[in-house]
Amino acid sequence: MPELPEVETMVRGLRPALVGRRVLSLEVLDDKLLDGCSLEDLERQAQGGRIQSVTRKGKWVVLEFEPSRGVIVIQPRMTGGFLLLGPEQPRHARLVFRMGDLEGAEVIWYYDSRRLGRVSWYGDMEQAQTAFDRSQGPDALEIEASELVLRLRKTRRGIKPALMDQKVLAGIGNIYADEVLFQARLHPERIAAELSEAEVQRIHTAIRQVLNAAINAEGSSFDQGYRTVLGLEGGFLAQSAVHRRQGQPCPACGGPILKTRIPGLIGRPTYYCPVCQPIDPGSASE
DNA sequence: CGGTTACCCTGGATGC
């Protein structure tokens, strides 16, 4: 579920409950989520450790314990999330952090209905960073425009699948790819390597605008999916331009938003305005 | 190597 804005919202919500506090115990309720570490090792590593920082790398949640106590990385993927709402077990709970020195909540839950999320442990922050750099590109909020130009020039896929490729840049998924491409007025099937520098610059600007707006709205919620750590819905979809708005008027031209499937993203819907985001830029209406 | 698809999972919504 979560893309960069949802993960950023999780991390911001977790910080006051975790940073500087001691983990009395970590209980792993579902060891299927563990990636590269045993249940026993993870529980033992966390037990009694004080959390030094809670950060985000791309779509990863990173819990750093006090020096030399290691790092836990959680990838929520489609349906993972955290809840601070006390001792009552939520549905699909997979991890339980029982905290000391905590005023509001004593228990922090990680839940994941589809069990696609992953939990890893690294010896220190440097190892976690190395693992990140091996599998992910620069964070979408940190990448420079010039770097984005270089990276997009290397692939002949459509620009939407390229933006969603975490090795190109980390943090963008299906919702925000649609919003970024609308904001940049680019058709999702435009070949990434054929975009002009000016067009990639528009994408770079749109990424920052869209992701920051989504963070301010605390992410995107629909159906039974993503919630904040307090169990609240994120508000971004109320202000989305195209995503999940098929048949509704484009906010720029008033024409109907289309829902379609594009090559390279089978099984995932794409929403766009065919007038404002023409496949042939020469025919743009703006 | 670059690009695409199949598959991993589950639960809620939708359709017959």
Add this chain to the structure above:
DNA sequence: TGCATCCAGGGTAACC
């Protein structure tokens, strides 16, 4: 009501 099918915020192994 019951059952089948479809759908979903992600990622990766395997394939062409």
